Amino acid sequence: MSATTQLNIGLFGFGVVGKGLYDVLQNTPALQASIHKICIKSLDKKRSIAAENFTNIPGEILNNQHINVIVELIDDADAAFDIVKAALQNGKAVVSANKKMIAEHFEELLALQQEFQTPFLYEASCCASMPIIRNLEEYYDNDLLFSFRGIINGSTNFILTKIFQEQLEFEKALLMAQQLGFAESNPQLDIGGFDAANKLSILLAHSFGIIAKPAEFIFTGIKNISLQDALVAKGKKYKIKLVANAQKLADGKLAAFVLPQFVTKHDELYHVENEFNAITTESSFADKHFFKGKGAGAFPTASAVLSDISALRYNYKYEYKKILIQQASVLSNDFYLKVFVSANEIAAINKDDFEWIEEWHNEYHYCWLVGIIHVKKLAEHDWWKLPGVSLIAYPDAVVENIDYKNISKRSLELAGIV
Numbered sequence: 001m002s003a004t005t006q007l008n009i010g011l012f013g014f015g016v017v018g019k020g021l022y023d024v025l026q027n028t029p030a031l032q033a034s035i036h037k038i039c040i041k042s043l044d045k046k047r048s049i050a051a052e053n054f055t056n057i058p059g060e061i062l063n064n065q066h067i068n069v070i071v072e073l074i075d076d077a078d079a080a081f082d083i084v085k086a087a088l089q090n091g092k093a094v095v096s097a098n099k100k101m102i103a104e105h106f107e108e109l110l111a112l113q114q115e116f117q118t119p120f121l122y123e124a125s126c127c128a129s130m131p132i133i134r135n136l137e138e139y140y141d142n143d144l145l146f147s148f149r150g151i152i153n154g155s156t157n158f159i160l161t162k163i164f165q166e167q168l169e170f171e172k173a174l175l176m177a178q179q180l181g182f183a184e185s186n187p188q189l190d191i192g193g194f195d196a197a198n199k200l201s202i203l204l205a206h207s208f209g210i211i212a213k214p215a216e217f218i219f220t221g222i223k224n225i226s227l228q229d230a231l232v233a234k235g236k237k238y239k240i241k242l243v244a245n246a247q248k249l250a251d252g253k254l255a256a257f258v259l260p261q262f263v264t265k266h267d268e269l270y271h272v273e274n275e276f277n278a279i280t281t282e283s284s285f286a287d288k289h290f291f292k293g294k295g296a297g298a299f300p301t302a303s304a305v306l307s308d309i310s311a312l313r314y315n316y317k318y319e320y321k322k323i324l325i326q327q328a329s330v331l332s333n334d335f336y337l338k339v340f341v342s343a344n345e346i347a348a349i350n351k352d353d354f355e356w357i358e359e360w361h362n363e364y365h366y367c368w369l370v371g372i373i374h375v376k377k378l379a380e381h382d383w384w385k386l387p388g389v390s391l392i393a394y395p396d397a398v399v400e401n402i403d404y405k406n407i408s409k410r411s412l413e414l415a416g417i418v
């Protein structure tokens, strides 16, 4: 493609983001990009533009020689993979925002790009408007990047903000997020942590060269966080955020997880509210960087899609440097986490999984503890994900070595060990 090639777009999906992209393109004529045809699921739905723009037959777009760019913005990951695969095989450049599809098929998508030499860009898939993939891919050298951590799901951050600021009930906050177009069509993807885990999976590839499906690291969402947890957090002067973490351990391997986490007011993430996303990176020489931007919604997401479409003009492709050229890191699950766990009943918390317990409170229908647990125990057991139990990582949660000499007798007593 040259700087003057007309971009003829075949668009899949005309929901929150697809319609957002359509509107944004109407206001950026200088880009010389226009939507040729739109494929949607149901032809019967009332649309804001003329019916002749639409089809429900993918082949009408995928086999159209005039269309040179496919923009995939649908909410069905399986159908999306078929569309993207066919498009890449047909030599068409592809832009997508579908993190679930990308995380599930990362290796196949990488192979397709290599085989057919077609660009596949997906900046909007991770933090919507916030350009993080290209930064991780291009700016940081694998050896220099030490960690990144951040809020990478806009709707859960919106829900947590409403619970903290307005003491809104969880269900009401979720409904608001859905009405504003921040939530996935299936909200379980957001509140169950799957969406953030899919994004972490993509970010790990571009930052540390690790291709890992969400099942390979621990993650959970916010659906078990209660108002009582929020009150305990407030009492400790913390907020609760759903945070994705990736951090190099002393042996060079990588600890990665997505968990609700207590954040202090000295943490940049503390001040990130509503649908905003943010990521802090730490690297050897640059030290800390902080990125913040809108992580959901029609126009913010469409803006990242637009940026990818525009990047096609100068033949931009991800080089996958960390995977293909440099020495990739490997994931480790040999580390400990300091966590807060609450439950309706003590019996719901598996005390035996803890190395030690520092604090223990037992009230009527609400008990909680703070302790150190090996991440393997969390990977092997799921009591901490069951309804009625919430697990929240402490600030600086990763503990590499534990020193049993530091365990107080009191904590052993509380834990019922002596």
Ligand SMILES: NC(=O)c1ccc[n+]([C@@H]2O[C@H](COP(=O)([O-])OP(=O)(O)OC[C@H]3O[C@@H](n4cnc5c(N)ncnc54)[C@H](OP(=O)(O)O)[C@@H]3O)[C@@H](O)[C@H]2O)c1
Binding pocket: 012, 013, 014, 015, 016, 017, 018, 039, 040, 041, 042, 043, 045, 073, 074, 075, 076, 079, 097, 098, 099, 100, 124, 125, 128, 181, 182, 183, 184, 185, 295, 296, 297, 298, 301
């Ligand atoms: N919303 C956000 O803030 C946001 C942010 C970042 C990334 N994303 C991602 O962007 C994508 C789209 O999200 P959205 O919020 O725009 O979803 P949405 O509002 O639910 O819209 C989904 C669209 O996909 C169409 N569709 C579904 N299955 C299809 C199929 N098999 N073939 C053709 N069209 C199909 C639907 O058609 P009908 O109109 O006929 O139902 C609808 O137009 C998802 O991958 C999502 O994860 C969304």
